[in-house]
Amino acid sequence: MVSRKKHMTLGPDDLNAVFSSMAEGLLVVDASRNIAALNQVGGILLRVAPVQAVGAPIADIFKLYRIEQNKRTPWPLDNLIKLDFTRVHIWDHVYCENKVGKLFPLTLMATPLLKAGSMNGAVILFRDATDEARVDLAKSDFVAVASHQLQTPLTAMKLFAEMLDQDTGDLTAQQRKEYQQLLRSSVERMIKLVNEMLNVSRLEAGALRIQPQTTDPVAFLRQIIKELEPIAKEHACALAFVEPPKPLRPIPIDANLLSQVLFNLVENAMRYSTGRACRVAVSCENKPADRTYVFRVADNGIGIANADKKRIFSKFFRADNARKLQSNGSGLGLYVVKMIVEAWGGQIWFTSREGAGSAFSVSIPSRGMKARKGTKQLSK
Ligand code: ADP
Numbered sequence: 247m248v249s250r251k252k253h254m255t256l257g258p259d260d261l262n263a264v265f266s267s268m269a270e271g272l273l274v275v276d277a278s279r280n281i282a283a284l285n286q287v288g289g290i291l292l293r294v295a296p297v298q299a300v301g302a303p304i305a306d307i308f309k310l311y312r313i314e315q316n317k318r319t320p321w322p323l324d325n326l327i328k329l330d331f332t333r334v335h336i337w338d339h340v341y342c343e344n345k346v347g348k349l350f351p352l353t354l355m356a357t358p359l360l361k362a363g364s365m366n367g368a369v370i371l372f373r374d375a376t377d378e379a380r381v382d383l384a385k386s387d388f389v390a391v392a393s394h395q396l397q398t399p400l401t402a403m404k405l406f407a408e409m410l411d412q413d414t415g416d417l418t419a420q421q422r423k424e425y426q427q428l429l430r431s432s433v434e435r436m437i438k439l440v441n442e443m444l445n446v447s448r449l450e451a452g453a454l455r456i457q458p459q460t461t462d463p464v465a466f467l468r469q470i471i472k473e474l475e476p477i478a479k480e481h482a483c484a485l486a487f488v489e490p491p492k493p494l495r496p497i498p499i500d501a502n503l504l505s506q507v508l509f510n511l512v513e514n515a516m517r518y519s520t521g522r523a524c525r526v527a528v529s530c531e532n533k534p535a536d537r538t539y540v541f542r543v544a545d546n547g548i549g550i551a552n553a554d555k556k557r558i559f560s561k562f563f564r565a566d567n568a569r570k571l572q573s574n575g576s577g578l579g580l581y582v583v584k585m586i587v588e589a590w591g592g593q594i595w596f597t598s599r600e601g602a603g604s605a606f607s608v609s610i611p612s613r614g615m616k617a618r619k620g621t622k623q624l625s626k
Pocket of ligand 1: 545578603
């Protein structure tokens with residue numbers, strides 16, 4: 247004999263339990279457009295008690311909109327009621343304003359309510375799509391910034407390549423050299439941007455590999471300053487290393503990661519100082535009370551307005567004063583830097599006064615960076 251394990255069967259009363267245990271909002275509307283049922287999750291999303299909603303016109307409770315170019319237009323509820331009963335209807339990017347005035351995106355699904363073979367209203371499933379909308383927005387921001395930032399160097403490359411190509415001996419040697427240099431700097435700008443974008447997706451996708459080796463921070467910084475000298479020259483900037491009064495004990499440091507962070511901070515310090523007598527100072531000190539080594543990059547540049555300060559590390563953020571001074575930039579550098587610093591167990595912060603200058607600091611625990619096996623390596 248086949249033995250059957252005991253299993254639960256649902257009676258008509260249990261359907262209420264199913265109804266209120268659902269993760270989605272569920273709303274049933276009758277043929278006269280009144281609400282016949284609303285489950286608990288639906289009530290929470292719409293901020294109405296299900297018992298109060300039942301019997302009310304759907305238009306009073308379910309206020310839906312389309313938002314295009316920041317303009318809000320009502321989304322017709324007819325869409326939900328006049329259904330073709332041969333298929334399921336799904337909508338994205340519909341916004342709902344609930345009873346407490348909160349506007350949020352919804353994903354909606356509707357099917358006709360069939361009773362005795364005829365349509366008696368609709369069954370509507372809905373859920374808060376705020377997270378998906380955020381991801382969509384981040385993706386479209388990414389594409390918008392990337393295409394805009396790639397377009398400028400690409401256009402320049404095309405122009406200079408054509409000029410060199412069509413030259414029948416009219417260009418002087420000096421002009422040829424100039425065009426070749428401009429061509430190269432456009433290519434470099436493109437590579438930088440593509441690398442920044444790759445680094446963002448690597449850092450967002452998984453663990454960053456950290457391979458620290460015992461390093462003398464002062465000797466390391468002297469080397470970094472040397473490598474940065476030519477860039478400082480290009481920006482007509484005085485770059486100084488303010489050495490600590492006492493030598494610092496060598497600690498485990500992933501030199502690639504630290505140099506990437508410092509390059510980024512020093513380049514920003516120079517780029518956002520152009521046009522003034524630019525001075526950038528790099529320093530490093532031991533803070534025994536906090537058990538950290540702090541690396542600091544200070545400039546006398548354009549500074550950061552108070553209103554912009556909280557957004558400085560956000561992906562794609564560029565302050566207005568920075569955009570005016572430097573048309574190229576992606577707003578990805580500091581976002582990447584912050585992720586790197588936090589991955590090695592440190593912190594990043596800044597002080598700044600608009601028109602006077604900024605100082606960015608990053609810390610490393612004084613026991614050193616923690617090694618991590620991660621699979622992701624960054625490009626420079
Ligand atoms: P990008 O430089 O490509 O715009 P970042 O992520 O490196 O992107 O920087 C984000 C924003 O932070 C900059 O656009 C600028 O508004 C501001 N910023 C960064 N560093 C400085 C600095 N040293 N001085 C003034 N503003 C800065």
